Structures are given as structure tokens and as C-alpha cells.
Amino acid sequence: MAIDRAAMRMIFSCQFWRMAICWTFALLFSYLRFHLRGRCLTQHPRFRFSLDPGGKIRRPICIITGATSGLGEATARAMAAEGYHVVLAGRCSEKLDKIIQDIMKGNESAHLNAFQVDLSSFHSILKFERSFKQWLLDSNLDHSVQLLINNAGILATSFKVSADGYDKMMQTNYLGAFALTNLLLPLLKKSPVPSRIVNITSFTHRCVTNLKLDCNIFSHSSSSEKYPFANVYENSKLCLLLFSYELHRRLYEENPLSNISIIPVDPGVVKTKILREIPLCLSQLAFTVLSFLRLLQSPETGASSVVDAALAPPNVSGEYFFGGKGRMVESSSLSYNAKLAADLWSKSSTLFEDQIAIHKDF
Numbered sequence: 001m002a003i004d005r006a007a008m009r010m011i012f013s014c015q016f017w018r019m020a021i022c023w024t025f026a027l028l029f030s031y032l033r034f035h036l037r038g039r040c041l042t043q044h045p046r047f048r049f050s051l052d053p054g055g056k057i058r059r060p061i062c063i064i065t066g067a068t069s070g071l072g073e074a075t076a077r078a079m080a081a082e083g084y085h086v087v088l089a090g091r092c093s094e095k096l097d098k099i100i101q102d103i104m105k106g107n108e109s110a111h112l113n114a115f116q117v118d119l120s121s122f123h124s125i126l127k128f129e130r131s132f133k134q135w136l137l138d139s140n141l142d143h144s145v146q147l148l149i150n151n152a153g154i155l156a157t158s159f160k161v162s163a164d165g166y167d168k169m170m171q172t173n174y175l176g177a178f179a180l181t182n183l184l185l186p187l188l189k190k191s192p193v194p195s196r197i198v199n200i201t202s203f204t205h206r207c208v209t210n211l212k213l214d215c216n217i218f219s220h221s222s223s224s225e226k227y228p229f230a231n232v233y234e235n236s237k238l239c240l241l242l243f244s245y246e247l248h249r250r251l252y253e254e255n256p257l258s259n260i261s262i263i264p265v266d267p268g269v270v271k272t273k274i275l276r277e278i279p280l281c282l283s284q285l286a287f288t289v290l291s292f293l294r295l296l297q298s299p300e301t302g303a304s305s306v307v308d309a310a311l312a313p314p315n316v317s318g319e320y321f322f323g324g325k326g327r328m329v330e331s332s333s334l335s336y337n338a339k340l341a342a343d344l345w346s347k348s349s350t351l352f353e354d355q356i357a358i359h360k361d362f
């Protein structure tokens with residue numbers, strides 16, 4: 001295995017060792033926690049909508065972000081097989097078309113649509129919301145959404161600024177999902193059948209012991225060389241988790257009989273393109289070691305944890321799903337800090353409203 005200069009630079013960085021050691025411990029800790037105190041949903045049958053033409057909705061709609069690769073693509077395939085009308089949302093239309101053709105080859109009766117959206121751009125998210133609503137109107141479909149799966153995510157090893165001026169990884173992994181969820185919430189609330197939001201988070205959130213909600217949280221000031229990419233990834237996943245629990249609390253406080261549920265999912269380790277920015281020899285080494293430890297899953301197996309969450313009974317909400325087979329464990333204690341979650345919500349809402357004001361005339 002050739003080790004090039006980029007790989008050597010990475011090996012000598014603290015961030016690499018943080019990933020190699022802390023993330024492995026966080027993963028093993030999640031499995032241990034499941035064996036000691038976990039619960040399983042396997043005794044519950046998966047919840048299925050009846051595809052009754054005379055029913056309240058003709059076919060439930062499921063929006064999946066980042067549907068052009070890995071877990072998102074496998075989840076789109078699985079949800080189409082479950083009879084959902086799957087809306088594949090991704091940043092590259094060629095990739096979306098290719099995946100739609102590919103799914104149709106194995107499932108000719110699949111109901112699929114593709115929409116372009118870049119989660120690291122508020123303008124793009126607002127454009128998506130507008131064209132999606134127009135499509136509902138044009139297709140004479142019920143003006144509601146049954147399932148939103150916030151899956152899109154990146155692990156960026158160098159600092160990149162988004163078009164809106166934020167850290168691109170933080171915006172893609174957290175702020176984009178926050179904005180999209182808030183924009184689609186009215187359509188989820190309007191659903192005549194129970195609706196759900198599934199957020200794809202990660203065991204790496206366990207490595208965060210202190211989340212500082214200062215002015216640097218969404219936009220890093222460090223130089224590219226010193227970019228703490230592992231910490232930023234962990235923070236983005238913790239933020240998504242805090243947001244999931246806060247949304248759960250708000251929805252159920254507003255209406256104890258809320259018909260929207262929210263489930264954060266941690267698929268464990270899945271062999272996808274998520275490590276594309278890590279030098280190839282190191283990502284291959286990581287996958288080999290994880291495979292030897294029997295911790296590495298295929299995208300199809302990884303997606304089964306997302307499908308578990310998507311099809312869990314409607315009364316399941318605010319539970320942390322981990323690693324498939326209906327497993328539920330507790331996430332880190334910091335993720336249950338309601339004060340931190342409320343502060344994060346307020347900071348994110350302010351930013352979201354500012355962006356809405358900036359883009360109001362587009």
C-alpha cells in the first residue's frame with residue numbers, strides 16, 4: 001500500500017489519531033451500551049401505510065437528502081420497495097437520474113422523483129422547497145409530506161466556506177438539515193396520517209464533552225492547515241442530535257398528541273464514500289481493520305437502521321436508534337442537555353431567519 005505525502009501529513013496530525021482512537025472507542029462504547037442497557041424494537045412489526053386509493057393519502061411521500069450515494073441511495077431503494085413515493089434530493093442531477101434509472105431496473109413500479117438541492121446553500125434549500133411545493137400542486141397530490149430523512153453529510157478534511165459564509169461541513173451536516181426541516185414542518189404537520197423526521201447522526205457525537213455555542217460554532221476562524229475536522233464533524237452530529245431532541249420536546253409540548261415523530265439514527269460504521277477526502281491508503285486501512293473486527297456494514301445493512309426508524313410505530317419519537325435490528329440505546333449525556341439544545345435552537349433560528357430575510361426576493 002503506497003503511502004504518499006498527503007497520507008504522511010495526515011498520519012502526523014492529531015485529528016487523524018482522534019478519528020482512529022476516539023471514534024473507535026465511541027463505536028465500541030455504543031455496542032457495549034446496547035448490550036448492557038439497550039432495547040430492541042424487533043417485537044414490533046414495521047409500520048406500514050395501506051396503499052388504499054380511497055384512503056387519506058394515495059401514497060406516502062418520503063424525501064431523502066443525499067440520495068446519490070451510500071446510505072441515502074440504499075435507503076431510497078428500500079423505501080421505494082416499501083411503496084413510498086420517494087423524492088431523491090441531491091446536488092448533482094446526472095447522479096440523481098442515474099440512480100433513478102438504476103432503482104427502476106430492479107423495481108419497475110417504483111414511484112420516484114429527483115430534485116436538486118445543495119444543503120450547504122440556503123438559497124438552494126429555499127429553491128428546493130418552492131419547486132417541491134409546485135410539483136405537489138402540479139401532480140395533484142395531497143399538500144403534505146409523510147417522511148423526511150435528513151441524510152446528506154460530509155467529512156471534509158480541510159476548511160471550506162459555504163456560499164453563505166459558514167463552515168461548509170457544519171452547514172451541510174447540521175444547518176442545512178435544520179433549515180430544510182423547518183421549511184417542510186408545515187407540510188409534515190398537515191399530513192392526514194402520522195408523519196416522521198429521521199436524522200442521520202453518528203456515534204462520533206460521543207467524543208464531544210463540551211459544545212461551546214460561541215461565534216465560532218458555525219464558522220471557523222482557524223486556517224485550513226489547522227482545521228480541526230474531526231471535532232467539527234463530531235460537533236455537527238451532536239448539533240443534529242440536540243436539534244432532534246429539542247424538536248421532539250417542542251412538538252410534544254405544543255401538542256401531546258402530535259402526529260409528527262422524530263428519530264435520530266446512528267447506523268454504526270458503513271462502507272460508503274464518506275471518507276473520500278481521507279487519503280485512499282488510510283481509508284482502505286480503516287475499512288480493512290473495521291471489517292476484520294466485524295464492525296463494517298454494507299450500505300444496504302446500514303440503511304436497514306434508517307428504514308427501522310422510518311417504519312417504527314408512530315408513537316416512537318425522541319429515541320436514539322443505533323446500528324440496525326431495531327436497537328435503541330442512550331446517546332451521550334451531553335446530547336440530553338435541554339438547556340444546550342434550547343440555546344442551539346435559538347442561535348440556529350436567528351441565523352435561519354436572517355437567511356430567509358436575505359433571500360426573500362429570490
Ligand SMILES: NC(=O)c1ccc[n+]([C@@H]2O[C@H](COP(=O)([O-])OP(=O)(O)OC[C@H]3O[C@@H](n4cnc5c(N)ncnc54)[C@H](OP(=O)(O)O)[C@@H]3O)[C@@H](O)[C@H]2O)c1
Nearest residue numbers: 066068069070071118119120152153202269270272273274
Ligand atoms: N458511513 C458511515 O460509516 C456513517 C456513519 C455514521 C453516520 N453517517 C452519516 O450518514 C450520512 C450519509 O453518509 P454516507 O456514509 O452514505 O456517505 P456518502 O456515500 O459520502 O454520501 C453522502 C451523501 O450526501 C450528499 N451530500 C454531500 N454534501 C451535500 C450537499 N451540500 N448537499 C446535498 N447533498 C450533499 C452526497 O452527494 P454527492 O453524491 O453529490 O457527493 C451523498 O449523496 C451522512 O450524514 C454521514 O455523516 C455515515
